[in-house]
Amino acid sequence: xxxxxxxxxxxxxxxxAVTLNFLIPRLLPGNPVDTLIGKLSQQGPVxxxxxxxxxxxxxxxxxxxxxxxxxxxxxGLVHGNFGxxxxxxxxxxxxxxxxxxxxxxxxVGLSTVIAALLGIALGTFAGWRRGTWVDxxxxxxxxxxxxxxxxxxxxxxxxxxxxxGWFPLSGGYxxxxxxxxxxxxxxxxxxxxxxxxxxxxxxxxxGGWLLGMRNMMVSTLSDDYVATAEAKGLSPIRVMITYxxxxxxxxxxxxxxxxLGFVVAGxxxxxxxxxxxxxxxxxxxAVSNNDYALMQGLFLVIxxxxxxxxxxxxxxxxxxxxRTRSRA
Amino acid sequence: MMISRKRGVLAALAGAAALAVALTGCTSSASxxxxxxxxxxxxxxxxxxxxxxxxxxxxxxVLSNIQGLIYEPMFFYNNLASLATKPKPLLGQSFSFNAxxxxxxxxxxxxxxxxxxxxxxxSDVAFTMNLIRTTxxxxxxxxxxxAKVVDPTHVTLTFAHPSFTSAPTILGTTYIVPEHIWKSVxxxxxxxxxxxxxxxxxxxxxxxxxxxxxxxxxxxxxxxxLEVGGLxxxxxxxNEAATNKLLAxxxxxxxxxxxxxxxxxxxxxxxxxxxxxxxxVLNTCSNTALGCTGPQTDPVVRQAMAAAIDRNxxxxxxxxxxxxxxxxxxxxxxxxxxFIAPEYASTEPMSANTAKAESLLEGAxxxxxxxxxxxxxxxxxxxxxxxxxxxxxxxxxxxxITQQFKQAGIEIQVQQVANQENxxxxxxxxxxxxxxxxxxxxxPDPYYVYDKYFGSENTSAVGKSGNPYxxxxxxxxxxxxxxxxxxxxxxxxxVKAKAxxxxxxIITKDxxxxxxxxxxxxxxxxxxxxxxxxxxxxxxxxxxPNVAPDNxxxxxNLKKK
Numbered sequence: 001x002x003x004x005x006x007x008x009x010x011x012x013x014x015x016x017a018v019t020l021n022f023l024i025p026r027l028l029p030g031n032p033v034d035t036l037i038g039k040l041s042q043q044g045p046v047x048x049x050x051x052x053x054x055x056x057x058x059x060x061x062x063x064x065x066x067x068x069x070x071x072x073x074x075x076g077l078v079h080g081n082f083g084x085x086x087x088x089x090x091x092x093x094x095x096x097x098x099x100x101x102x103x104x105x106x107x108v109g110l111s112t113v114i115a116a117l118l119g120i121a122l123g124t125f126a127g128w129r130r131g132t133w134v135d136x137x138x139x140x141x142x143x144x145x146x147x148x149x150x151x152x153x154x155x156x157x158x159x160x161x162x163x164x165g166w167f168p169l170s171g172g173y174x175x176x177x178x179x180x181x182x183x184x185x186x187x188x189x190x191x192x193x194x195x196x197x198x199x200x201x202x203x204x205x206x207g208g209w210l211l212g213m214r215n216m217m218v219s220t221l222s223d224d225y226v227a228t229a230e231a232k233g234l235s236p237i238r239v240m241i242t243y244x245x246x247x248x249x250x251x252x253x254x255x256x257x258x259x260l261g262f263v264v265a266g267x268x269x270x271x272x273x274x275x276x277x278x279x280x281x282x283x284x285x286a287v288s289n290n291d292y293a294l295m296q297g298l299f300l301v302i303x304x305x306x307x308x309x310x311x312x313x314x315x316x317x318x319x320x321x322x323r324t325r326s327r328a
Numbered sequence: 329m330m331i332s333r334k335r336g337v338l339a340a341l342a343g344a345a346a347l348a349v350a351l352t353g354c355t356s357s358a359s360x361x362x363x364x365x366x367x368x369x370x371x372x373x374x375x376x377x378x379x380x381x382x383x384x385x386x387x388x389x390v391l392s393n394i395q396g397l398i399y400e401p402m403f404f405y406n407n408l409a410s411l412a413t414k415p416k417p418l419l420g421q422s423f424s425f426n427a428x429x430x431x432x433x434x435x436x437x438x439x440x441x442x443x444x445x446x447x448x449x450x451s452d453v454a455f456t457m458n459l460i461r462t463t464x465x466x467x468x469x470x471x472x473x474x475a476k477v478v479d480p481t482h483v484t485l486t487f488a489h490p491s492f493t494s495a496p497t498i499l500g501t502t503y504i505v506p507e508h509i510w511k512s513v514x515x516x517x518x519x520x521x522x523x524x525x526x527x528x529x530x531x532x533x534x535x536x537x538x539x540x541x542x543x544x545x546x547x548x549x550x551x552x553x554l555e556v557g558g559l560x561x562x563x564x565x566x567n568e569a570a571t572n573k574l575l576a577x578x579x580x581x582x583x584x585x586x587x588x589x590x591x592x593x594x595x596x597x598x599x600x601x602x603x604x605x606x607x608x609v610l611n612t613c614s615n616t617a618l619g620c621t622g623p624q625t626d627p628v629v630r631q632a633m634a635a636a637i638d639r640n641x642x643x644x645x646x647x648x649x650x651x652x653x654x655x656x657x658x659x660x661x662x663x664x665x666x667f668i669a670p671e672y673a674s675t676e677p678m679s680a681n682t683a684k685a686e687s688l689l690e691g692a693x694x695x696x697x698x699x700x701x702x703x704x705x706x707x708x709x710x711x712x713x714x715x716x717x718x719x720x721x722x723x724x725x726x727x728x729i730t731q732q733f734k735q736a737g738i739e740i741q742v743q744q745v746a747n748q749e750n751x752x753x754x755x756x757x758x759x760x761x762x763x764x765x766x767x768x769x770x771x772p773d774p775y776y777v778y779d780k781y782f783g784s785e786n787t788s789a790v791g792k793s794g795n796p797y798x799x800x801x802x803x804x805x806x807x808x809x810x811x812x813x814x815x816x817x818x819x820x821x822x823v824k825a826k827a828x829x830x831x832x833x834i835i836t837k838d839x840x841x842x843x844x845x846x847x848x849x850x851x852x853x854x855x856x857x858x859x860x861x862x863x864x865x866x867x868x869x870x871x872x873p874n875v876a877p878d879n880x881x882x883x884x885n886l887k888k889k
Contacts, residue, residue, distance in 0.1 A: 046797065048470065
């Protein structure tokens with residue numbers, strides 16, 4: 001019952017998201033044809049007939065009303081047809097997304113997991129040893145988090161990639177020497193190219209995890225049951241991890257679920273700074289080209305990912321914290 | 329809008345970072361390899377995001393360098409030389425019009441082959457023309473001729489009406505595709521052509537979504553003259569990333585904007601060439617008959633604005649001093665010397681003439697108010713200016729101009745909007761002023777600018793969706809339209825010049841586009857592997873790699889170092 005209600009709620013949320021997703025791009029001013037003409041006219045002369053030809057090509061001058069478009073859109077979604085991207089015409093949106101998503105999941109997903117695990121571990125430790133030198137971790141990491149991300153990223157690129165040459169400047173892998181595939185060469189190249197972007201994400205997001213976990217630890221440690229556990233003479237490690245941290249970590253798990261959903265959205269600025277071929281770059285392209293179909297496809301994937309991550313954690317949460325389902 | 333703004337900040341910061349890289353020097357080695365057939369050049373065309381396959385030269389979203397390097401048009405028109413310069417033969421040999429400009433006879437080169445070994449003939453040209461004409465989605469010129477094969481090296485192209493001015497588009501930017509492959513293509517407009525067969529100097533070697541490699545076509549008719557072995561095209565996130573790569577000697581050829589290029593690229597083996605013109609103007613919605621409203625509909629106000637601009641200051645603040653004076657005729661003073669009437673030969677003064685602006689306004693009945701701004705019949709001389717957010721040069725220019733106008737008692741309010749919104753306003757005519765660029769046409773003839781930006785045919789009433797890249801000022805004048813028709817109907821340069829003088833007499837007084845400055849484009853290159861890129865003193869083609877078919881002409885001129 002609890003589960004069904006949850007799923008029903010998520011279905012309604014999904015429908016609302018899908019509908020908004022249809023409406024919002026259509027409220028944007030401008031149209032893809034003029035945006036493309038603008039781009040082409042920067043490259044060379046365009047003739048007046050081009051606008052007519054592009055309208056014919058993209059079918060943008062159709063007389064369908066909004067309702068017909070909506071029905072067509074829902075029908076397409078059911079059949080997994082997101083339409084054709086205008087930016088990457090004539091490639092279907094689904095191919096563009098399929099191409100970009102592994103990169104983003106790999107980079108942003110891994111670095112989010114690393115940042116969260118590291119932050120929670122350090123936070124547990126900092127909460128346990130509160131009042132000692134370990135507390136200096138907190139201002140250190142929060143300063144790094146509050147530095148604007150793109151600035152931090154550019155500085156790291158400058159020192160580590162440009163000056164020291166430890167990391168490549170940009171891209172997802174070495175396009176000169178390898179081709180995508182399951183070869184050691186390619187995977188090694190992907191890891192080499194992904195390290196610096198991942199590092200910037202971890203550095204700039206670890207502070208939040210650390211601070212949240214540490215504060216929860218401090219308040220949990222003052223609870224009576226922790227004092228009891230200590231009085232029973234349990235080993236400090238056991239008290240720290242299975243008594244205090246287990247309860248203190250709950251808010252962080254919620255936060256983690258939400259950030260996992262946003263992993264799919266990519267880290268727009270990271271991908272921009274490092275020319276990383278992920279979803280963030282695709283989204284930026286879609287918005288700047290008024291590419292409705294691509295925007296819709298991307299937003300849909302992002303919304304579904306956020307909802308799915310939330311649903312999973314919602315269900316999972318019922319097991320790790322039975323209090324949340326007691327009323328059902 | 330937020331994204332654009334962010335991009336602006338990023339650009340500025342990356343510029344700073346790039347500069348820092350420039351100052352400290354770089355140790356990264358060139359990433360390209362020398363093969364037996366010649367060096368492979370690393371190229372950036374300004375693309376961002378992943379590449380997706382589209383090698384269809386007739387598609388507007390075709391990947392860069394497919395046009396020009398794999399598929400070729402018949403002739404090359406050098407847009408930077410004067411109109412008297414003869415087009416250079418590519419697939420064609422020569423061409424001539426009949427007297428009234430309706431039939432174009434073209435002689436083609438013989439002995440040319442497609443990269444799959446089949447011979448290239450007149451029927452390929454005829455097939456391409458007829459394919460474009462009968463497919464509305466491909467007919468970008470709107471005036472594609474009926475083509476008929478005479479013999480394997482001769483073809484006639486018949487237009488519905490006199491079409492001297494269409495020749496550069498038809499001969500110079502229509503890429504010929506092989507009939508033996510394309511005749512079985514069902515949907516030519518959406519065909520991605522994954523294994524391209526062309527006549528050009530390069531052929532496709534490998535493709536991934538982050539880069540593609542073109543390599544020398546051994547069957548190319550001038551293969552012996554071609555010293556470049558291949559081209560590696562990159563996708564980067566934008567100009568900042570490209571500048572870093574250029575400075576690290578990991579790029580050989582690019583056509584991007586680099587802030588303060590003279591300082592940033594002042595390194596051994598790096599070069600840049602200024603070429604081409606983006607005439608920066610204030611578009612005005614000028615025509616009350618088509619629905620424009622506001623003080624800028626008064627020609628005297630427009631003349632006063634033109635006089636009040638301190639172009640030296642704009643050049644310094646927005647263009648690093650690299651821009652050049654602009655002509656109110658919108659002809660290019662050097663290139664179009666034969667077409668600019670002597671009385672309009674001088675370019676707009678680089679310094680402001682506030683006194684002139686004020687006397688113009690006062691002569692028309694404007695009176696300065698206590699706030700120092702003119703007013704007439706209770707209407708204050710105050711206008712809105714739209715600018716795309718993130719276009720840092722335009723924004724800087726407007727900041728300077730706002731102050732300069734204030735000196736002359738004219739008030740403008742700058743409004744930054746997203747590019748789409750700006751376009752939409754231009755197309756609908758829902759703006760008072762807008763900073764933008766005027767771009768030249770497919771041949772070195774001011775006709776294209778006059779037709780596109782001043783012709784009644786290319787405008788529409790306010791509120792109706794017009795082309796935002798055409799006559800957005802709503803300017804409409806019967807004499808100008810008649811002169812345009814005269815110029816279009818002749819190949820005689822003297823007749824053209826006379827028609828243009830008529831147009832210039834009207835537009836330099838009416839000023840529907842207020843000339844600000846001529847901002848030059850530039851392309852960047854590294855001479856580590858090859859030399860021979862166009863230079864300011866020898867502009868044999870537009871030097872940017874994404875301009876086709878200029879890229880073919882440049883490529884053939886490059887010499888191994």
